[in-house]
Amino acid sequence: MLFLSAVIAAGGVLTDSTATVIGAMIIAPLSTPIMGIALGAVQRRRSTAALFVAAGGMLVVVLGALFSLVLPASYDLLSNSQISSRTSPGLMDLVAALATGFAGALALSRRDVAAVLPGVAIAISLVPPLVVTGVCLGQAAWWLALGSFVLFVSNLLALVFAGMVVFGGLGYATADRRKETGGVRRTYLALGLLFGAVGVLLVANTAATILVQLWTTRATNSATQWLAASPGASVVNVSAQSRTLYIQVRAPGDLPPVETLLADLQGQIPDGVPVVVVTNEGRQVQAGRVGD
Numbered sequence: 451m452l453f454l455s456a457v458i459a460a461g462g463v464l465t466d467s468t469a470t471v472i473g474a475m476i477i478a479p480l481s482t483p484i485m486g487i488a489l490g491a492v493q494r495r496r497s498t499a500a501l502f503v504a505a506g507g508m509l510v511v512v513l514g515a516l517f518s519l520v521l522p523a524s525y526d527l528l529s530n531s532q533i534s535s536r537t538s539p540g541l542m543d544l545v546a547a548l549a550t551g552f553a554g555a556l557a558l559s560r561r562d563v564a565a566v567l568p569g570v571a572i573a574i575s576l577v578p579p580l581v582v583t584g585v586c587l588g589q590a591a592w593w594l595a596l597g598s599f600v601l602f603v604s605n606l607l608a609l610v611f612a613g614m615v616v617f618g619g620l621g622y623a624t625a626d627r628r629k630e631t632g633g634v635r636r637t638y639l640a641l642g643l644l645f646g647a648v649g650v651l652l653v654a655n656t657a658a659t660i661l662v663q664l665w666t667t668r669a670t671n672s673a674t675q676w677l678a679a680s681p682g683a684s685v686v687n688v689s690a691q692s693r694t695l696y697i698q699v700r701a702p703g704d705l706p707p708v709e710t711l712l713a714d715l716q717g718q719i720p721d722g723v724p725v726v727v728v729t730n731e732g733r734q735v736q737a738g739r740v741g742d
Contacts, residue, residue, distance in 0.1 A: 451479045451689065452577070456510040459581040460517040463532040468493060471532055471578050476568055478577040480506060484606060486612025492623050503606070507580055514584020527591055534583045536575065537597035537603060540656035548695045551612025552576040559620055565654055574605055611645055662690050670719040673697050676711040685732040695719065698728040705729065
């Protein structure tokens with residue numbers, strides 16, 4: 451089932467199909483062994499759940515890398531929404547994963563709420579980020595692969611942490627195990643430290659995303675004012691790629707001096723950031739009538 455889920459997810463990612471990726475989420479069996487890790491930690495017993503998750507994760511990454519071979523070398527990974535949305539995780543992804551973990555643990559421990567498990571499978575992203583990791587590795591996009599892998603790890607830790615809290619609160623620990631409070635505390639402490647480390651990465655990435663959004667908004671406003679004196683000129687898009695700010699404009703005639711734009715951007719964005727203005731001619735050509 452995990453193999454089939456990975457194949458479906460890879461097909462959905464490479465074709466940028468949200469519906470196909472959702473289908474892969476529903477049939478992915480990874481959430482159950484992850485909850486097995488949480489239950490084993492609460493009951494202080496050994497299980498093969500962690501081994502299954504590790505081996506399954508490697509399988510999905512390898513399949514993603516193999517499927518990436520069909521992509522051309524010039525393919526822009528960030529133009530694919532299924533990839534771009536999973537390579538820059540933020541703090542809200544961790545919050546959502548934690549809430550989903552609580553819902554999944556409750557659904558597994560109580561029959562009266564077991565019907566929500568398909569919704570839990572859709573809400574938590576496990577197989578798709580691993581597929582994206584494999585695709586990015588296959589295309590030698592190391593930073594993008596790291597971002598999607600961090601998303602998977604944060605979801606994994608959130609599920610385990612929420613499962614431990616729920617299973618422990620519902621009394622799934624045996625009487626003998628409850629006396630081993632020292633070991634349980636060490637487990638919670640270790641998991642909390644890992645959870646905190648991932649949280650720091652996600653907070654930093656969220657802060658960086660907010661700053662980039664702020665800078666692109668300021669650049670858009672400055673570029674709009676810069677083109678105000680040019681009839682028919684407009685700003686098409688402003689984006690930040692590889693520490694470079696790209697300002698795409700459409701202008702039917704000559705552009706104003708770029709020195710004016712750079713002077714206006716001073717103090718609006720960090721000093722030393724390269725700015726590239728990409729122009730598209732907005733000319734209209736009277737082609738005639740069809741059939742004439």
